Each structure stands twice: as structure tokens, then as C-alpha cells.
Amino acid sequence: MMFSHCYKPRHQTQRVNVGGVPVGGNAPVVVQSMTNTDTADVAATTQQILQLATAGSELVRITVNDADAAAAVARIREKLDEYHCNVPLIGDFHFNGHKLLTDYPDCAQALAKYRINPGNVGKGKKRDAQFATMIELACKYGKAVRIGVNWGSMDQSLLAQLMDENAALGTPHDAHDVMLETVIRSALDSAKQAEAIGLAKDKIILSCKMSVVQDLITVYRSLAQRDNYALHLGLTEAGIGSKGIVASTAALGILLHDGIGDTIRVSLTPEPGAPRDKEVIVAQEILQTMGLRSFVPLVTACPGCGRTTSTYFQQLASRVQNYLRLQMPVWKEKFDGAENMSVAVMGCVVNGPGESKHANIGISLPGTGERPVAPVYEDGVKTVTLKGENIADDFEKIITAYVERTYNSRSR
Secondary structure, eight states: OOOOOOOOOOOOOOOEEETTEEESTTSOOEEEEEOOSOTTOHHHHHHHHHHHHHHTOSEEEEEOOSHHHHHHHHHHHHHHHHTTOOOOEEEEEOSSHHHHHHHOHHHHHHOSEEEEOGGGSOSHHHHHHHHHHHHHHHHHHTOEEEEEEEGGGOOHHHHHHHHHHHHTSSSOOOHHHHHHHHHHHHHHHHHHHHHHHTOOGGGEEEEEEBSSHHHHHHHHHHHHHHOOOEEEEOBTTOEEHHHHHHHHHHHHHHHHHTTOOSEEOOOEEOOTTOOTTHHHHHHHHHHHHTTSOOOSOOEEEOOOOTTOOSSHHHHHHHHHHHHHHHHHHHHHHHEESGGGOOEEEEOSTTTHHHHHHHSSEEEEOOOTTSOSOEEEEETTEEEEEEOSTTHHHHHHHHHHHHHHHHSEETTO
16 A cells, blocks of 8 residues: 655645745745844853854844833844844834834834734723834835734624624524634734835734644634735744643644644743743754655654663763754755754664664664663664774764764765
């Protein structure tokens, strides 16, 4: 029996240029992240942006919430340029964006994209005027706009309108369904309003952030059916630790499998004192395990069992994964395709040789009671058997030699 590829065709969206990074159309799905520093602290914010960009974030969003933050944006951009870091910056605006973008034109010019939340632009007539001001400034400076609806801060006037319309129906819909429809309508109606003001469709990205996995999937599937705006995916307030990772992966994995999504962000609450770049790594791993992009060779490793009472294979797997991630920036500059390499670190003879043969390069460590030797396989062929105290160092050298021998040098 033959099996066909099970992914659905990519939802064809309008391509948007965000500071030189293509989003939508046939462009690869882009990884985005966000700082959590006080934007007015130029040094701290610049350093965190550098950390995120080095980890692989292709777009970085920063909070622009007051005059001090707005005044700092251009200086942050200048500092990044001094470090030769060209990652585009996105300004996150709520409540007072119309004023900040007007009063600080250097900020408006330094940003590659403005993020506008329709629920937090203003109320009544002020809402339309303040929204129009931000869109007009985006047109003036040639900037992209993400119209980002969040279910925790949705347009209350639209919600009330749709609730009233629903109540007048002979058979009203469930209130929860009306809430989901409000989120979708808020995004689409605001996008059409932006176009009417003069913002081209190829400058607009939409997002409808939810904190419940099933709701996010429902909303984006409906959104994708109704129009072809570029779409930014993210489960808002995903949470801390494994809960945030699992929830984001479940939601984004299903939508990406459906061919929906042009940029993604994994909104993890960082562990106390932990670096911010974990959300970038998780986003990359989602895309890579889905087969959509490659960033760094990933390690296949067994979970361990009674045959693997030693923890050495666990330590080696962790060490090798860290080694690959640290080496990848160097390899990316020197070699073409190293990010596609597959590596296996296995713990016993049951699946060890087989998994190692399936990988580009793999090692099968001895399990409990097995002979204390570790065969290494390269492209399915056993090339050497390691033993002794220096297996980890030797295996890293073998990996490096394999990369240098196998992947095309960019200097050729």
C-alpha cells in the first residue's frame, strides 16, 4: 500500500513585506518573539533583542506604551544596527498608539510594523478617529500593520451588537459562538476599514489570539476561509513550562497541518531567571518537527527503560543537542544544508542500531549488561566503534567532520 503526503495545501495568503522579511504567500512560516524588558531601558531591551535574534527570532515585538518607550525605539534600532543586527522591530500599541506615533515620528519610522488591537484603540467616535490616525501613519511611512484581536480585550461595542442580533433570532446561537464570531469580525472589519483608509492589503497581517486550544483552531479555520490576509498564529497566555509548550504545540501544530499560518509566536511565561529565548527555540522546533522548516539538526533519542539504567546516554543526548545548537550559527555561515542533518543518540541494542542507521549520523550506546562499546553509523554504514572515557568528545569530532565532508561549503 502506498501512502500519500497528508498535509493540506498551504492556505494562500497575501504576501506582506515586514522590514525585508517576507510574510505570507509562498514564503516560509516566520518565527516571531517579544521582549519583556522595559522598552525605555535601551541597553536592556537591545541586549534582549540581540539574544532573541541570535536564537533565531526573525521578527521581534517590543512594547511601546508611553512617551519614554516611544522615545527609546529609534535609539534601540540604532544600537541594533551598530551590532549589525537587522531584525525588524514591531511596535505593540494599546490605548495611546495614535498619540505616540504622532508625537514620536522617529519611533514611527524605526519600526517595521505596528501592532494594533481593535479592542484597545478607543471607544465610540474616538475609536474610528484614533484607528484612522494609526493607519494613516502606517501609510505615510510605508509600514505593515498587524491587526491583532485578543479575546481578553475584544471590541465590546461589537460584542454587544452581535449579542443583540443573536438574541433577536428565533433560535439564538450559543453565547460562546457569538464571542468567537466577534473576534473574527473584529479582525476582518478592522482590516477592511484600514483598506478603506488607504492601507494596501499587502501591508496587513491579522491575528485572533485565544487562550483555549480548541477556540484558537476554530477561529483561525474560519478566518482562513473568509479572506486571504496573511495570518499570525499564537496561543495567548499559553502558560509556564510544559503546559505552555504542550498547549501551543497542540494548537499551532493542528493549524500548520491545515496549511494555516504565516508567522508564529509561542507565548511562554519564562521560568524565573530563565532566558527569554526559550519561546524562539520551541517555535523553531514546532516548525521543524512539522517538516515545514529546518533550523538546527535535532537529536533522536530514546526515553530510556530498564535496559538503560545508566544515565550516560541521556547526558550525551543533551550534550550533543546543545553542541549542535551552538555550532549551527557557524555552520550556517560556512555550509549549505547542515540544518537538515539528522542525529541519533540511542541507549541500547534494541532500537539503537536501527535508529542510528536511519539518521545521517548516529551512535548506539551500550545498555545495561551490554558490551561497553558504542558503534557509530554514518548514512547507514557503521564507520567506527567508540569506547572509553572520551566517547562524547570523539562523537562531537565525528559530527563536525561529517558536516565538513558532506555539506557544500558556501565559499566554493
